[in-house]
Amino acid sequence: MVARLFFLPRLEGDIGPHMLFNGKEHLVWSLNNYLGLANHPEVREADANGAADYGMAYPMGARMMSGNSVHHEELENNLAAFVGKPDAFLLNYGYQGMVSIIDSLINRNDVIVYDAESHACIIDGLRMHMGKRFVYQHNDLESCEKQLERATRLAEQTGGGILLITEGVFGMSGAQGKLKEIIALKKKFDFRILVDDAHGFGTMGKTGAGTHEEQDCIDGVDVYFATFAKSMAGIGAFVAGEKEVIDYLRYNMRSQIFAKALPMPMVMGLKKRFELLKSKPQLREKLWLISSTLQKGLKERGFDIGVTNTMVTPVFLKGELQEATALTRDLRENYGIFCSIVIYPVVPKGVILLRLIPTAAHSLEDVQRTLDAYSEMGEKLKAGYYKEKKVAV
Numbered sequence: 506m507v508a509r510l511f512f513l514p515r516l517e518g519d520i521g522p523h524m525l526f527n528g529k530e531h532l533v534w535s536l537n538n539y540l541g542l543a544n545h546p547e548v549r550e551a552d553a554n555g556a557a558d559y560g561m562a563y564p565m566g567a568r569m570m571s572g573n574s575v576h577h578e579e580l581e582n583n584l585a586a587f588v589g590k591p592d593a594f595l596l597n598y599g600y601q602g603m604v605s606i607i608d609s610l611i612n613r614n615d616v617i618v619y620d621a622e623s624h625a626c627i628i629d630g631l632r633m634h635m636g637k638r639f640v641y642q643h644n645d646l647e648s649c650e651k652q653l654e655r656a657t658r659l660a661e662q663t664g665g666g667i668l669l670i671t672e673g674v675f676g677m678s679g680a681q682g683k684l685k686e687i688i689a690l691k692k693k694f695d696f697r698i699l700v701d702d703a704h705g706f707g708t709m710g711k712t713g714a715g716t717h718e719e720q721d722c723i724d725g726v727d728v729y730f731a732t733f734a735k736s737m738a739g740i741g742a743f744v745a746g747e748k749e750v751i752d753y754l755r756y757n758m759r760s761q762i763f764a765k766a767l768p769m770p771m772v773m774g775l776k777k778r779f780e781l782l783k784s785k786p787q788l789r790e791k792l793w794l795i796s797s798t799l800q801k802g803l804k805e806r807g808f809d810i811g812v813t814n815t816m817v818t819p820v821f822l823k824g825e826l827q828e829a830t831a832l833t834r835d836l837r838e839n840y841g842i843f844c845s846i847v848i849y850p851v852v853p854k855g856v857i858l859l860r861l862i863p864t865a866a867h868s869l870e871d872v873q874r875t876l877d878a879y880s881e882m883g884e885k886l887k888a889g890y891y892k893e894k895k896v897a898v
């Protein structure tokens with residue numbers, strides 16, 4: 506019996522592409538450490554200095570009351586300028602931040618239009634909404650337009666506004682949200698757009714500012730949100746937009762007013778991460794080299810990687826639960842490859858989704874080792890090898 510093969514697995518050792526799992530070296534493809542900053546020596550040093558200089562308690566209290574600092578404010582100003590917005594506000598966590606943004610921005614007369622494959626933090630934010638919401642089919646502009654029409658009719662009756670919510674990069678499929686096309690719909694409909702760019706911040710666009718930079722529609726995004734948990738390899742998040750909107754959030758977001766501010770060591774560490782994100786484009790170039798080589802190799806070997814147009818690399822296989830568990834075990838135990846596996850109900854029955862997250866810390870040798878292992882695994886799956894295997898979870 507292998508302990509914690511699938512649930513609550515323990516990855517040990519220095520964070521990076523090579524970690525210990527159940528005591529053995531594994532090549533890891535499941536960390537959102539896009540730029541490889543998690544274990545960067547300068548980041549480790551900044552984190553350690555932050556803890557030594559301030560301790561974990563500092564600053565005490567919520568930002569509005571007693572928990573503010575010049576470093577929190579400096580980080581906010583620099584983030585705002587980088588993502589092309591007049592102002593920004595730090596949030597303690599991405600998940601609760603998004604829930605709270607939706608809760609604060611919207612009242613019962615307002616109408617929300619959102620993408621069907623939105624992240625749980627958006628869905629849970631919607632649960633707080635007392636008014637109406639309309640969902641459009643994932644990344645489907647026709648469906649989006651139809652829902653905007655319905656929302657417009659309703660908003661005319663209630664006197665409210667319309668907020669459209671989508672992701673910049675969808676973390677499961679790797680598809681970019683169609684920001685530019687959606688923003689073009691503003692010519693026909695009166696709405697504002699909130700973008701969750703958790704995966705796009707630091708990875709997409711010429712400077713890494715995000716998916717709105719990539720798609721050349723920075724000004725069209727009204728409220729921009731990103732977490733520090735992905736390319737920044739930290740904790741926390743931020744929201745950026747017009748000064749008036751961000752000020753409103755600053756004084757109304759319950760998750761920030763009634764919770765302690767981000768600890769100073771994290772803020773100091775984030776400042777260093779952000780400095781590296783901006784000053785080292787080579788990290789993003791490396792991420793794209795690893796992603797494109799991996800995706801090209803998988804396609805050449807006949808794997809279905811869906812519609813990804815970003816670094817997120819899904820591999821869609823056909824098989825039942827038994828095969829999914831057996832092949833994951835085979836990949837982990839016999840090839841030392843650790844990637845995340847997704848099965849029904851997240852994907853339809855009979856589909857197995859293996860999700861690979863390339864990072865700037867991976868090497869081309871890591872890619873080759875993975876492609877070789879996947880080739881063998883793919884052949885075994887086709888030959889029915891995993892059907893008979895019994896796997897302890």
Ligand SMILES: Cc1ncc(COP(=O)(O)O)c(C=O)c1O
Pocket residue numbers: 598599600601603624626672676701703704732733734740741742
């Ligand atoms: C699209 C998206 N939004 C928000 C979050 C939540 O971010 P955090 O981990 O900072 O709570 C995630 C992380 O999984 C995400 O993928």
